[in-house]
Amino acid sequence: MKIMVTGGAGFIGANFLNQLVPALPQHRFINLDKLTYAANLGSLRGIESLPNYVLRRVDITDMDGVDGVFDEFDPDLVVHFAAESHVDRSIRGPREFIRTNIEGTFNLLEACRKRWSADDNRLFHHVSTDEVYGSLGDTGLFEETTSYDPSSPYSASKAASDHIVRAYHRTYGLPIKITNCSNNYGPMQFPEKLIPLMILNAVERKPLPIYGAGLNVRDWLYVEDHCEAIWAVIEKGRVGRTYNIGGNNEMQNIEVVDTLCKIVAEEQGSDVNELLALKQFVTDRPGHDLRYAIDATRRGYAKSAAGSERRLLARTFARRSNGTYRTKTGCRASVQAST
Numbered sequence: 020m021k022i023m024v025t026g027g028a029g030f031i032g033a034n035f036l037n038q039l040v041p042a043l044p045q046h047r048f049i050n051l052d053k054l055t056y057a058a059n060l061g062s063l064r065g066i067e068s069l070p071n072y073v074l075r076r077v078d079i080t081d082m083d084g085v086d087g088v089f090d091e092f093d094p095d096l097v098v099h100f101a102a103e104s105h106v107d108r109s110i111r112g113p114r115e116f117i118r119t120n121i122e123g124t125f126n127l128l129e130a131c132r133k134r135w136s137a138d139d140n141r142l143f144h145h146v147s148t149d150e151v152y153g154s155l156g157d158t159g160l161f162e163e164t165t166s167y168d169p170s171s172p173y174s175a176s177k178a179a180s181d182h183i184v185r186a187y188h189r190t191y192g193l194p195i196k197i198t199n200c201s202n203n204y205g206p207m208q209f210p211e212k213l214i215p216l217m218i219l220n221a222v223e224r225k226p227l228p229i230y231g232a233g234l235n236v237r238d239w240l241y242v243e244d245h246c247e248a249i250w251a252v253i254e255k256g257r258v259g260r261t262y263n264i265g266g267n268n269e270m271q272n273i274e275v276v277d278t279l280c281k282i283v284a285e286e287q288g289s290d291v292n293e294l295l296a297l298k299q300f301v302t303d304r305p306g307h308d309l310r311y312a313i314d315a316t317r318r319g320y321a322k323s324a325a326g327s328e329r330r331l332l333a334r335t336f337a338r339r340s341n342g343t344y345r346t347k348t349g350c351r352a353s354v355q356a357s358t
């Protein structure tokens with residue numbers, strides 16, 4: 020099978036490729052990525068020379084470029100990760116989000132529609148977010164049937180892309196599946212996102228900026244669990260359906276930051292209060308959703324305890340023997356290891 024992975028040089032796409040390319044040598048993987056600021060080819064070092072992997076630098080908003088790579092490889096499966104993914108950036112500059120997330124997804128769907136027939140056993144798998152559902156109060160869970168109610172230009176652009184993917188199934192019979200997942204964490208995440216940013220800043224004794232009072236709740240999903248779940252949906256899910264994927268691991272942002280401070284202090288053999296004093300409560304993000312939580316029972320998948328304690332750190336950065344932690348961008352933070 021020829022598997023096209025869009026956005027494979029980003030955080031989740033790279034974890035997906037690292038998991039599957041060596042494990043499935045009978046399949047060929049084509050990584051289609053524009054290589055924006057969020058991409059890191061260093062994340063793919065372990066697989067870049069494998070014979071069943073190739074990279075093509077293509078912008079999904081460029082229809083000719085997308086057609087070119089479809090003509091070259093004729094994929095059987097498209098796993099679509101490529102997106103502008105950071106909410107704060109979408110507030111500062113929404114245009115790229117509309118272009119990549121909506122128009123880019125549309126281009127990929129068109130490329131499939133032009134080439135695939137309903138009965139040739141192909142699949143377009145669209146990776147989306149729980150943010151399309153908007154915000155929850157203190158109770159309740161997002162289900163696949165929850166109405167869409169996105170708050171940010173990012174989540175609105177992802178919601179639009181989900182609707183277009185579904186419309187291509189209903190209108191043209193295009194074989195699609197969609198997964199909507201909660202917040203991911205793990206190796207190779209760009210340090211603009213909460214967990215890697217807080218770890219690096221704590222290690223380097225920089226301020227730890229927290230929106231509002233830090234009470235926003237996210238359901239933290241370990242990225243490798245997410246990638247396994249996507250593959251399970253691709254293999255076993257029903258065509259045309261949507262599946263939620265969560266970590267069953269709700270934490271307030273403030274709890275996440277406090278936990279990370281505790282872990283970093285232990286690692287360094289330093290005083291946790293010195294790190295806790297770096298916390299800075301900053302003006303809340305406009306339209307900041309209070310709580311996301313996922314009911315992932317449709318797929319029978321809800322891994323728990325993925326990361327609440329020490330594993331938040333251990334699973335985010337590889338611990339190196341010299342006590343250095345490294346992020347995907349190559350930022351380094353030297354740590355006096357306590358052991």
Ligand code: NAD
Pocket residue numbers: 025026027028029030031032051052053054055056057058059077078079080099100101102103104105119123146147148149177200201202203204209
């Ligand atoms: P990321 O920002 O780390 O990586 C995105 C990748 O897409 C990068 O490699 C980038 O170069 C590529 N890309 C961006 N614009 C492109 C374009 N126009 N053409 C081709 N490639 C382009 O994102 P991520 O965190 O890995 O997220 C992957 C997917 O999962 C996204 O669709 C995102 O909406 C979704 N998602 C992410 C999370 C999360 O917590 N990270 C949660 C829910 C859903």
